[in-house]
Amino acid sequence: MKISEMMEQFLNKDEESNMSEKQKKIVKAAIEMFSEKGFAATSTSEIAKKAGVAEGTIFRHYKTKKDLLISIVMPTIIKYVSPFFAKSFVQEVLENKYESFEVFIRKLIKNRYEFAKRNFPILKIYIQEVFYHEELRGEFQNIFLTHVYEKFIKIVKHFQEKGEIAEIPPESVVRMIISTVFGYMLARFLISPETNWDDELEIELTVRFIMNGLKNQE
Amino acid sequence: MKISEMMEQFLNKDEESNMSEKQKKIVKAAIEMFSEKGFAATSTSEIAKKAGVAEGTIFRHYKTKKDLLISIVMPTIIKYVSPFFAKSFVQEVLENKYESFEVFIRKLIKNRYEFAKRNFPILKIYIQEVFYHEELRGEFQNIFLTHVYEKFIKIVKHFQEKGEIAEIPPESVVRMIISTVFGYMLARFLISPETNWDDELEIELTVRFIMNGLKNQE
Amino acid sequence: MKISEMMEQFLNKDEESNMSEKQKKIVKAAIEMFSEKGFAATSTSEIAKKAGVAEGTIFRHYKTKKDLLISIVMPTIIKYVSPFFAKSFVQEVLENKYESFEVFIRKLIKNRYEFAKRNFPILKIYIQEVFYHEELRGEFQNIFLTHVYEKFIKIVKHFQEKGEIAEIPPESVVRMIISTVFGYMLARFLISPETNWDDELEIELTVRFIMNGLKNQE
Amino acid sequence: MKISEMMEQFLNKDEESNMSEKQKKIVKAAIEMFSEKGFAATSTSEIAKKAGVAEGTIFRHYKTKKDLLISIVMPTIIKYVSPFFAKSFVQEVLENKYESFEVFIRKLIKNRYEFAKRNFPILKIYIQEVFYHEELRGEFQNIFLTHVYEKFIKIVKHFQEKGEIAEIPPESVVRMIISTVFGYMLARFLISPETNWDDELEIELTVRFIMNGLKNQE
DNA sequence: CATGAATGAGACTTCATTCAT
């Protein structure tokens, strides 16, 4: 699993850059192992060995193994989930600075695609572990509901009023869009990453699939 | 997680019915625990306690813990994946015994829905563990490719030739259908099972979403 | 530290005799080590080695190391503290079946002496650890207050009314008797066990010391 | 446990006053922790945190953790044990500058009481650890035997010759006095420090108890 | 067949101590 590319992204961001070298190595090793074998099946000694540090060093920085998991995964999730639906963006959409729903959908998919491409190992860890750790679930729901769901619904209603998309319950619209996009990410990066994907094409097809699927059938 | 209902389904099937009472209890307990906590985080002693048998008894029936996982999960997966695309069914579709693509899609979704509803705990285990155990992955790909993929493609091409759906690469069509359906199952049973779902409606919306999404836009 | 003698006492009592051989070995080893090095400074691996069992075996019988401490020490303490002041005995004293306070004191000292002689390693562990573990402290206070203190006070008052001992606050009488007896046990078994003690004489002196100390000075 | 009061006493004495501020903080923290949790159960990092210094700083001043223990406890013990029986004092007693044994006993008890009151945390540490560390035991026996025991015996014999106390083996007399006084200190400061003690009264009762207990019963 | 005590490898974690800064 090539991680180095996305590690640059993750580890050298402003906020995390106050990590020591050893800490970065630990986090890097942990991401690789958790992503490969799962959290529960990865031992701290493996992480230490892969990181080239003593096992005790891990626990100097992270009180428990679970701590390590959470402090790796949560910042990424927050960065994944919130910025796209940040107030400023939503405002721009609603104020008609975005010509059409299609533009919005296309931007959404491309953004998610870029992020997933960079951070897939961590997203994978998250997807696996969210079902077993309340802490992850709780925080995510929080973030998702306050930063994404309502705003997403608002945008959908906006374009329904403008007549661009069909009068389906907005909740179902959101569910279907997320399903489709998420399904693409899953197939692309998790299930069949080794396939030769023509991403440009797939994204375009997905946009059209969603647009047609939701189109107002006069 | 209520399992008893689906256990009837699973444990009393012809093939498994040669299980002893104890074996059934073990399998039932293992499914519940694996589904709840994940395979690696579940201990055999927990399973034994929940099943009301001695720890040793588990190992009399299943050589290792992993053995137990595989022998629980694989038959279910096979049953999930293969019958719908069994030769006989595909033949019927291609021989025009099915009036339209829509009928096919609706039947697909309803079938998957019913199966998932009954077997979700096991499917969840599978979804979680497939990424970490080659055995599971290998067998699944095998089954999927030989029993599903080709046949699915064939059906798609058939309806494209008939002009019912757009001329998109059939692989992408398949991917998008699976994404959409799978996304629905995930939301319905894994992410938000406690929500009050109007399944009839959601299924209908999903069918229309897919149909519109793929419609030949003359 | 010779323990075998008292182990006979402790391990083969009716209640404990349902211990397996291994359990007995573990308890025996634990008592020896705790008594020698203290609870916190004794490792479970030392105990296991000395007991000739695998380390895991300890934890099959005692959930934690502290569990082991408590389940060793508490029964002994209960046996040390309660029987002497059991209702039946106290009744006998108060009903004048015991001629004098001196008989009572002599019996008290001899009984404590015999018990301490047999169980000193465990008593030592208790004395050391009671200050750091609330569980021990709480249970002891309970037992002491309900089974010993009140009854002791009653006996003292009884003999004060009979004019055998001076009219000092009974609480102080009890405190001084206990101090004196306890001080003797401490010197005898803990501080200077290797000294050549003439126990008969010392006990007699102690009895007289207490009797004179408390005598009604006409 | 309020320590500040006695710390003044301990840390600002002539000899120790060459300690740096940090050193004093370390010693203070160590005393508090050792007294509360025991030596073995206290970690150097806890001490460092409580003292507000870095972990390494402790080891700059004390080569090992045990070093810290010994250099805290021993000076106090020496101060506890020796001065009262210093040559000059004993001489004064024997040269009849002290009218009676009772005066001696009363002075002894009051002196021990005052010292214990001030230094109980350290005495507690000592009492706990003396049984596990040869160094402590060895030094103490040394000091006790040369500075206390012989002189104490001499004083007892002196008053026995004067007919003030009974002709009991002087060793037993010493043992009983120490037991009684020590028992009082234990009850007062260790076992029941929260009780509302009337110390004046208790000391007086203890003096009389000992005096009567040892009186020459013509 | 079933049991459950026993095992020992290995999990997570703590801690006294060192050492470069």
Added chain:
DNA sequence: GATGAATGAAGTCTCATTCAT
């Protein structure tokens, strides 16, 4: 002198697996 990150040995505890009963 002081710091605190790093260490690695050792600690407590868990667990899949075995085997005598």
